[in-house]
Amino acid sequence: MSQQDTYKAAGFGASVPRGIRPGIIVVDFSYGFTDVQYPTASDATAQMAKTKEICDLARTKGYPVIFTTIAYHPGELDKLPWLKKATGMRALIEGTRLVEIDAATGIQPEDAIVTKKGASSFFGSTLNALLTGAGVDTVVVTGATTSGCVRATVVDAVQAGYNVLVPHDCCADRAKAPHEANLYDMDQKYADVTDTADILTWLNHL
Numbered sequence: 702m703s704q705q706d707t708y709k710a711a712g713f714g715a716s717v718p719r720g721i722r723p724g725i726i727v728v729d730f731s732y733g734f735t736d737v738q739y740p741t742a743s744d745a746t747a748q749m750a751k752t753k754e755i756c757d758l759a760r761t762k763g764y765p766v767i768f769t770t771i772a773y774h775p776g777e778l779d780k781l782p783w784l785k786k787a788t789g790m791r792a793l794i795e796g797t798r799l800v801e802i803d804a805a806t807g808i809q810p811e812d813a814i815v816t817k818k819g820a821s822s823f824f825g826s827t828l829n830a831l832l833t834g835a836g837v838d839t840v841v842v843t844g845a846t847t848s849g850c851v852r853a854t855v856v857d858a859v860q861a862g863y864n865v866l867v868p869h870d871c872c873a874d875r876a877k878a879p880h881e882a883n884l885y886d887m888d889q890k891y892a893d894v895t896d897t898a899d900i901l902t903w904l905n906h907l
Contacts, residue, residue, distance in 0.1 A: 713889040717864050720838030721907060724765045725756055726858070728822055728844025728851050730806050731770045733792065733799030735845065735873075741789045745845055745873035746805065751897040752843040752871045753807040758904050760809065765835040768808055769815045769822040769844070769854075772800040783819055820853035829861055839864040841900055842892070843871035848879035855892050865892035868900050 708714055730752065735745045756766045772795045778784055784791050793800050800816075802808045815826045822828050832840065840863045844851050851872050858865045867887055874880035888894035 708889050717893040719903060720864055722836045723839045723841060724767065724832050724835060724837035725759045726822060726840050726842045726854060727752055727768045727806060728842060728854050729769055729771060730803050730844050731800050732803055735803045739799060743873050743875045748871050748873040749803060749805045754897055755841060755900050756807060758901055762904060767813045767815060767831055768802050769817055770800050770802060772816050820850045821857045822854040823857035823861060841866045843868060845873040847872040847874040848883040852883045852887060855887050859891045866900060867892045867894045868897045869894050870896050
């Protein structure tokens with residue numbers, strides 16, 4: 702049996718229903734993940750440009766755009782287990798350029814910024830409260846990295862009761878294999894993996 706048949710037989714890969722009140726979550730497009738002078742980063746130029754298209758349209762239609770960033774207080778560095786495993790994240794210190802949202806995303810003053818300490822944008826943050834307060838029923842998740850914080854955010858989003866859409870051309874990672882593998886897995890189990898053109902068409906028709 703092929704991989705496709707195996708997943709289909711198991712009941713995976715159904716289409717996600719789309720609601721009427723979307724919200725855009727832009728995960729960790731901060732300089733620490735987008736400026737390749739930093740070892741934690743990957744080149745996300747194209748992905749940020751596509752994300753900007755979606756965010757610009759969402760704002761004109763009154764839908765919330767929320768950015769996330771990882772930022773640590775120096776006193777947290779020796780206390781968090783994740784930073785013992787992913788030691789490169791220790792450079793993401795509050796107040797430094799690495800934790801600022803990349804201007805190439807087109808972030809606007811009215812966009813909320815959620816600060817987090819781990820992979821998921823939902824864990825220990827105000828994200829769910831912001832989405833609930835805005836009446837969001839469907840989230841579009843973009844950002845970096847596909848195999849890390851994007852995936853963790855997608856899993857928590859669907860578990861929190863949101864329909865989830867992931868435009869693959871808005872997601873960046875450090876390596877092709879984990880990027881593609883995680884897109885495939887998300888598409889089978891948690892979200893519809895689509896593209897910018899589809900998201901723009903959907904937003905325009907709401």
